[in-house]
Amino acid sequence: MLIALALFCTYFIWGSTYLAIKFGVESFPPFLMGGLRFIIAGVLMYAVLRAMGTSNPTLQEWRGASIVGFLLPAMGNGTVCFVQLTVSSSVAALSIATAPIWMAIFSSIWGHKITVREWLGIAIGFVGIVLLNTQGSLQGDVTSALLLLLAAASWSFGSVWSKHLAMPKGLMGAACQMLVGGLVLLGWSLFAGETWPTKISVKSWGAMLFLIVLGSLVAYS
Numbered sequence: 001m002l003i004a005l006a007l008f009c010t011y012f013i014w015g016s017t018y019l020a021i022k023f024g025v026e027s028f029p030p031f032l033m034g035g036l037r038f039i040i041a042g043v044l045m046y047a048v049l050r051a052m053g054t055s056n057p058t059l060q061e062w063r064g065a066s067i068v069g070f071l072l073p074a075m076g077n078g079t080v081c082f083v084q085l086t087v088s089s090s091v092a093a094l095s096i097a098t099a100p101i102w103m104a105i106f107s108s109i110w111g112h113k114i115t116v117r118e119w120l121g122i123a124i125g126f127v128g129i130v131l132l133n134t135q136g137s138l139q140g141d142v143t144s145a146l147l148l149l150l151a152a153a154s155w156s157f158g159s160v161w162s163k164h165l166a167m168p169k170g171l172m173g174a175a176c177q178m179l180v181g182g183l184v185l186l187g188w189s190l191f192a193g194e195t196w197p198t199k200i201s202v203k204s205w206g207a208m209l210f211l212i213v214l215g216s217l218v219a220y221s
Contacts, residue, residue: 009218009219010219013214013215013218013219014215014219014220015093016210016214016215017210017211017215017219018080018084018089018092018093018096019089020207020210020211020215021033021080021081021084021089021092021207021211022084022088022089022092022207023203023204023206023207024081024204024207024208024211025081025084025085025204026201026203026204027197027199027200027201027203027204027205028197028200028204028208029189029192029194029195029197030078030081030082030084030085030194031078031081031082031185031186031188031189031192031194032185032186032189032194032196033081033208033211034073034074034077034078034081034182034185035182035183035184035185035186035188035189036182036186036208037182037208037211037212037215037216038073038077038178038179038181038182038185038216039178039179039182039183039186040182040212041178041182041212041213041216041217041220042175042176042177042178042179042180042181042182042216043179044217045171045174045175045178045217045221046172046175046176046179049171049172049175054169054170054171054172057168057172057176058166060166061166061167061168061173061176062168062176063165063166064162064165064166064167064168065167065168065173065176065177065180066176066180067158067161067162067165068158068159068161068162068165068167068173068177069176069177069178069179069180069181069184070158070180070181070184071154071155071157071158071161072154072155072158072159072177072181073177073178073180073181073182073184073185073220074180074181074184074185074188075150075151075154075155075158076151076152076154076155076158077151077155077181078181078184078185078188079147079148079150079151079154080092080096080148080151082147083144083147083148083151086144087144087145087148091144091145091148092148095145095148095149095151095152096148096151096152096155097125097126097152098126098149098152098153099152099155099156100121100122100125100126100156101122101126102152102153102155102156102157103156103159103160104118104119104122105156106156106157106160106161107160109160110160110163110164171221174220174221175221178216178220
């Protein structure tokens with residue numbers, strides 16, 4: 001049951017975040033949007049867990065969560081937010097669909113031998129993503145596509161590396177990762193000179209709410 005629920009969150013909720021990001025960046029600057037999304041979600045989850053008696057992570061666990069927070073929410077998701085200013089959500093989904101290939105490659109660094117069945121599964125999944133997006137808009141450029149591949153590689157490397165790092169237990173790990181990733185994104189936002197938008201559409205506010213509640217608190221966790 002829990003596996004089925006996790007797969008539902010991955011397929012239907014996390015898969016929808018690319019469209020939500022596209023709606024969000026119509027009003028919000030990309031790094032500011034990503035930073036606010038993860039900071040708010042991270043603070044809420046951290047506060048609730050602490051109130052429930054979850055212990056504060058050790059320095060070593062904070063270090064592990066910081067590494068993953070930089071590679072996943074900041075590098076991975078932040079790059080997607082930035083690139084979706086110029087590419088369609090279909091291009092983003094197709095590029096991020098290369099993540100299982102990157103994960104298979106990076107896992108071999110820690111001695112995992114990739115089997116033929118695993119490569120077959122990756123290939124079938126990637127073809128499925130391509131077929132699902134062939135009716136969508138595939139507008140974009142080479143630079144944007146390469147940045148999206150970098151995002152997928154960063155996310156995959158962080159996911160594999162996290163299994164070999166000291167991490168906070170349970171949901172506290174996700175809370176700390178989102179806090180660190182959100183802070184990094186807000187730093188990039190300041191460096192890039194982003195400012196608060198003068199006008200925010202209802203669609204962008206809805207996208208932000210979706211990304212905080214479902215995309216972060218539910219699907220990312």
